[in-house]
Amino acid sequence: MLSPKQMSRVTIVGHKTIMEQTVNALHGINSFHIEDYNDEELGLKIGKSFENADDVSSKLIKIRSISSFLGIKKTDVGKQNVESLFKELDTKLVELDDEVSKRTDRKNEIENHLKELDALNKELQPFITIPLDLDQYSGYENLAVFSGVVKGDIEFKLSSITKSYELFSDARSGTIVLFVLKEHADAVSDILPEFAFKELRVPEISGLPADLLKKIREDIVNSQNDIQSLNAEIESLRLKYSDFILASDELLSIEAQKSEVPLRVATSEHTFMMDGWVPNEDYDMLVSTVENATNGRAFISRTAVTREEDSIVPIKYDNPKISRPFEEIMNLYSRPRYSEIDPTSLIFITFPLFYGMILGDIGYAVILMGLALGIKKLVKSDAVKPLMNILIYCQISTLIFGVLYGEFLGFPLASLHTEHGIVAGLIPGFETINLFASPFATEMITYPVHRTHLVMTMIVVTALIGVVHINIGYLLGFVNERRKHGIVAAMLEKGSWLVIELGILLLALGYAGYIPSAVGIAVFLIGFVMLLKGEGIKGPIELPALLSNSLSYTRIIAVGLSSIYIASTVNQIAFEMVMPKSFGLMTIFAILIFLFGHALNTVLSIIAPGLHALRLQYVEFFTKFYEGGGIKYNPFGYIRKYTEE
Amino acid sequence: MAVEGVVAAMDPAGLKAIGAGIAVGLTGIASGIAEKDIGSAAIGAMAENEGLFGKGLILTVIPETIVIFGLVVALLIK
Numbered sequence: 001m002l003s004p005k006q007m008s009r010v011t012i013v014g015h016k017t018i019m020e021q022t023v024n025a026l027h028g029i030n031s032f033h034i035e036d037y038n039d040e041e042l043g044l045k046i047g048k049s050f051e052n053a054d055d056v057s058s059k060l061i062k063i064r065s066i067s068s069f070l071g072i073k074k075t076d077v078g079k080q081n082v083e084s085l086f087k088e089l090d091t092k093l094v095e096l097d098d099e100v101s102k103r104t105d106r107k108n109e110i111e112n113h114l115k116e117l118d119a120l121n122k123e124l125q126p127f128i129t130i131p132l133d134l135d136q137y138s139g140y141e142n143l144a145v146f147s148g149v150v151k152g153d154i155e156f157k158l159s160s161i162t163k164s165y166e167l168f169s170d171a172r173s174g175t176i177v178l179f180v181l182k183e184h185a186d187a188v189s190d191i192l193p194e195f196a197f198k199e200l201r202v203p204e205i206s207g208l209p210a211d212l213l214k215k216i217r218e219d220i221v222n223s224q225n226d227i228q229s230l231n232a233e234i235e236s237l238r239l240k241y242s243d244f245i246l247a248s249d250e251l252l253s254i255e256a257q258k259s260e261v262p263l264r265v266a267t268s269e270h271t272f273m274m275d276g277w278v279p280n281e282d283y284d285m286l287v288s289t290v291e292n293a294t295n296g297r298a299f300i301s302r303t304a305v306t307r308e309e310d311s312i313v314p315i316k317y318d319n320p321k322i323s324r325p326f327e328e329i330m331n332l333y334s335r336p337r338y339s340e341i342d343p344t345s346l347i348f349i350t351f352p353l354f355y356g357m358i359l360g361d362i363g364y365a366v367i368l369m370g371l372a373l374g375i376k377k378l379v380k381s382d383a384v385k386p387l388m389n390i391l392i393y394c395q396i397s398t399l400i401f402g403v404l405y406g407e408f409l410g411f412p413l414a415s416l417h418t419e420h421g422i423v424a425g426l427i428p429g430f431e432t433i434n435l436f437a438s439p440f441a442t443e444m445i446t447y448p449v450h451r452t453h454l455v456m457t458m459i460v461v462t463a464l465i466g467v468v469h470i471n472i473g474y475l476l477g478f479v480n481e482r483r484k485h486g487i488v489a490a491m492l493e494k495g496s497w498l499v500i501e502l503g504i505l506l507l508a509l510g511y512a513g514y515i516p517s518a519v520g521i522a523v524f525l526i527g528f529v530m531l532l533k534g535e536g537i538k539g540p541i542e543l544p545a546l547l548s549n550s551l552s553y554t555r556i557i558a559v560g561l562s563s564i565y566i567a568s569t570v571n572q573i574a575f576e577m578v579m580p581k582s583f584g585l586m587t588i589f590a591i592l593i594f595l596f597g598h599a600l601n602t603v604l605s606i607i608a609p610g611l612h613a614l615r616l617q618y619v620e621f622f623t624k625f626y627e628g629g630g631i632k633y634n635p636f637g638y639i640r641k642y643t644e645e
Numbered sequence: 646m647a648v649e650g651v652v653a654a655m656d657p658a659g660l661k662a663i664g665a666g667i668a669v670g671l672t673g674i675a676s677g678i679a680e681k682d683i684g685s686a687a688i689g690a691m692a693e694n695e696g697l698f699g700k701g702l703i704l705t706v707i708p709e710t711i712v713i714f715g716l717v718v719a720l721l722i723k
Contacts, residue, residue, distance in 0.1 A: 333699035455720045548710065551717070555709075558716040611706070618703045 002341050004630070005279045005316040007305060009035075012274040012290065014298040019272050020050060023261045025293035026274075027254070028645075030637025031282040033314045035275045037266040047262030047272060056259055059093060060252040066100050067245050070238040079644040080247040089248055096241055103237070107230050114223050121216050126200055127209040129170040130177055135206040137177070144185035146178040147202055150195040154178075157194070161187045175200070247642040254638045261636070277314050277633070305338060310484075313338035315630035323348035325389035333618055334628030339483050341476050343626065350469065350621070351390070351613050356397025357462075358560045358609035360451070361567070363409035365398035367602055391606070394613075406432075406448025409598055410567025414448050451560060458557040466553025466620065467501075470546075473624030474498055480625050492534025494625070499527030501546070549620045559612050563605060570597030665719035672715025679708030 010032070014022060026032045037046060126149065127134075137145055151174060158165060158178075166179040180188050205212065266273045278286050283302060290298050305313055315335045317327050319342070326347045336342045359365070372391040375384065406413040406425075414432045415425035425432075435445045441456035451458055474497050481490035503524025510517035531539035574594035580586045622628075687701030 332702075334696075455723070459717060459720065552710050552713065554717045555713040558713055558720065561720070562716070612709075615703070615706045615709065618699065619707060 001319060001345050002343075003318065004336060004338060004342050005281075005318040005633075007277045007313050007316070007338070008280055008283055008302045009305060009309070010276055010278050010283070010286065011301050011303075012276075012298055013301075014272060014294065016267065016270055016272055018294040018297050019047075019262065021293045022272075022274070022290055022298055023258050025290045026286070027258055027637050029282070029286060029289050030639070031278055031635050032286060032637075033277040033633055034261070034264050034636050035277065035312070036264045037273075037275060039266075042266065044266035044268055044273065047265055047267035049262050050259040052255065053259035056252055056255045059089075060249070060256055062097060063093065063245060063249050063252060066096060067249060069100060069104065070234065070241070070245070072238065072242055072245050074246065074641075075242075077243045077246060077642060079640070079642060080243065082251060082643050082645050085244075085247055085251055085643060089251070092244060093248070096237075096244070099237060100234075103230055103234055107227065110223050110226050110230070114220065114227075117216050117220050117223070120203060121213065121220070123201060123203045124209050124213050124216070126170075126173055126175040127177075127202075128213060129173075130168045130175065130209060132168060132177060133206060133208055134202060134204075134212070137202045140179075142182055143179050144182050144188070146176070146180075146188065146192065146197075146199075148176065148192075148197050148199040149174045150176055150192070150197050152195050154192070154195050157191050158188070161191070243642075250638075250640065250642045254640075254643075257636075257638065276636075279316060307339075310337055310339050311629065312631065314633035316633035317342065317344065319344050325386035325393070326351065328386045328390070329614065329617070333622065333626075335630035335632060337627055337630045340480055340627060340630075341625070343476065343622075346472070346476075347617055348393070351617060352393045352397035354556060354613035354616055355394040355609045356399075356401040357556050358612060359394075359398045359563060359605055360401035360405040360560060361407045361409065361563070361605075362399060362402035362413075363407075363598075364602060364605045365395045365402050368398070368605065369395040371602075394610070404447075404449055405451055406430075407564065410564055410571050410601075412448070412450060416446070416450055416453065418453065451557065452564060455557065455561070459554050462553045462556040463550050465556070466550035466616075469553070469616070469621055470549055470624060471498065471501070473621045477625030480627070489534065492530050494534075496527050496530035496534055496539070497546070499530060500524060500543070501527075503527050552620055553616065555612050555616075559608055563601065563608065566601050566604070567598065570594060570601065573597070661722050665722045668715045668719040668722065669712070670715075672712045672718075675715075676708045676712040679711065680705055683708070 012022060012026075037044070127147075137147060154176065155167065158167070162180060162184045164181060165184075168177040169175065178188070261274075262272070265275070287300050290300060315338060317324070317330075319327065323345045326344050329347055329351065330336065330342070330344050369392060372388045372395065376388040376392075379385075402408070408426055411426045412423060413426050414430040416423040416432045432446045432448065432450065435447055437443075438445050438454065438457040440460040443454050443457050445454070445457065474494050478490045478494040478498075481494050503520055503522075503526070505520075506515065506523050507517060507520030509515050510520045528540065531543075535542075570593065574590045574597065578586055578593060579590040684705045687697070687705050690697045691701055
């Protein structure tokens with residue numbers, strides 16, 4: 001539970017003729033983590049991928065491009081039999097490719113046509129009111145034609161140049177078509193800029209613009225209809241072939257994965273050598289499966305993990321199901337090394353504990369619990385599930401502390417008598433019971449624990465929790481260090497901290513007069529020297545961290561109080577300042593403030609306690625023992641979703 | 646006499662509240678200044694390698710302790 005799964009290094013050697021069977025067998029058990037071969041110095045070469053690799057990958061590319069064109073989504077569909085799928089794969093893929101490419105070509109064609117029509121439509125638009133066939137715009141020997149847009153009336157100026165002209169114009173759009181004799185063309189083009197003349201290109205077709213435009217519009221509508229019916233056909237293709245595409249994508253992915261294995265193993269002219277890792281519990285299964293597949297012709301050997309290999313062993317977590325979600329928190333930081341303690345199960349206890357101590361409110365616990373359960377049910381993603389499970393664990397702890405603190409959405413549940421008067425509780429008749437005087441301050445420990453009235457006590461208690469948590473860290477560090485560098489190093493590097501703490505404790509006792517102070521000073525100095533020897537100058541520099549780290553745990557009460565104050569401020573604004581005596585518009589307003597304020601605080605209630613609880617693990621706890629940096633265990637295989645053998 | 650009158654008008658509770666406010670406010674600013682540089686560097690590192698999220702988060706929240714101490718001091722003053 002506190003360490004990763006035990007692994008063995010396994011080497012499989014055999015003749016190249018049995019390589020494919022071996023790879024198939026290993027793929028089937030999905031438990032062998034291949035160690036990539038990249039040491040050419042041994043005289044062995046990296047192998048060549050299997051013969052079918054090119055074929056498989058080209059098919060895979062084809063099926064994936066079709067899949068993205070059709071917009072296939074990964075959904076739950078029935079599994080297909082591998083053998084029958086293999087048989088029909090080629091013919092069906094050709095057929096599918098044919099069907100799809102026919103439609104893509106046709107669609108592209110229509111879309112291009114549509115673009116042309118659109119452009120023509122824009123060009124013709126200005127000439128719509130000019131009653132001239134487009135043929136008549138060009139092809140004259142003695143006439144010059146000006147077609148374009150002008151501002152204002154040009155006729156007066158024009159008549160000063162020549163009387164013989166023919167002008168068609170549209171006053172609204174400012175379009176003109178002007179015919180003049182060629183000899184006057186230069187003079188006319190000189191005056192045109194005065195009217196902000198902009199030349200228009202005349203489309204090279206014949207017919208009246210108005211008629212042409214009508215035809216174009218009809219054509220556009222027809223093309224759009226064509227595209228729509230094509231889209232419907234594509235949609236029906238998608239429905240028809242969805243199962244096939246998903247299944248064959250998976251099948252081909254698996255084949256591609258297998259065919260590329262030789263690129264990761266060492267080969268000589270006639271043999272291959274695969275190197276990798278397998279969990280101890282799967283070793284027997286691996287041997288029997290490979291031997292069955294190769295008729296015992298493969299040679300399998302197994303070696304125990306040596307200390308040098310510590311950093312390259314792939315890490316497979318070995319935690320009970322209940323604490324497994326917290327592996328995500330470990331992954332976020334770094335996977336443990338093989339010989340290290342895997343603290344997942346400890347985080348499973350301390351993370352929700354700190355979270356609950358910070359939040360500690362029945363109302364928020366219920367809201368967030370409902371939220372987490374809802375999201376877990378609605379979202380099927382594998383990434384979200386563990387996070388929601390963590391949130392649920394945290395809410396259970398919040399609920400327990402909520403009952404202990406007697407808080408509901410910032411309201412105290414029990415009434416409290418203080419020197420300033422009575423603070424009324426939410427439950428009538430539920431009185432706070434005095435238990436005993438706090439040993440740390442002039443405060444009374446009560447049930448329920450009113451955090452706002454026990455600040456001093458809670459600060460001391462949380463700091464003490466910190467001391468305990470940090471010391472667990474030092475003990476784990478001691479174990480880790482002993483495994484790695486032996487008992488002496490462990491004593492000097494981690495044990496010294498415990499000795500120093502003992503020295504400080506004895507000093508405190510000496511200060512109180514129970515024992516002579518010299519004992520405390522002596523123990524402290526012994527610890528100090530050990531630390532100096534173990535960690536060098538770095539050790540004493542980190543000494544003040546002992547104080548700042550434990551004080552850092554006071555955030556448990558500090559962040560908790562800030563959450564209470566936000567909640568009770570919302571309540572105060574809503575019910576004491578805004579809420580009127582009799583029902584009215586302000587009543588609704590008060591309720592809105594209440595809902596909105598608590599919605600905001602609910603969001604903060606995930607972020608603030610979550611981040612602070614996480615930080616206490618990462619910064620204060622992990623730095624005492626954890627190194628991390630393990631490699632993810634990534635077995636060679638595939639979890640089939642759409643196919644079965 | 647006038648000066649004495651002013652001094653007498655200062656409520657110790659008010660001064661405590663101001664002190665608590667300064668403790669939280671200044672440490673909050675200090676944490677912010679310290680975290681802004683680390684945070685932007687951490688985001689930069691994460692853009693290169695997403696696996697650095699955990700380490701980046703830790704480094705970013707280390708100065709958070711400053712404001713927590715400020716908050717604790719404010720609570721003690723109260």
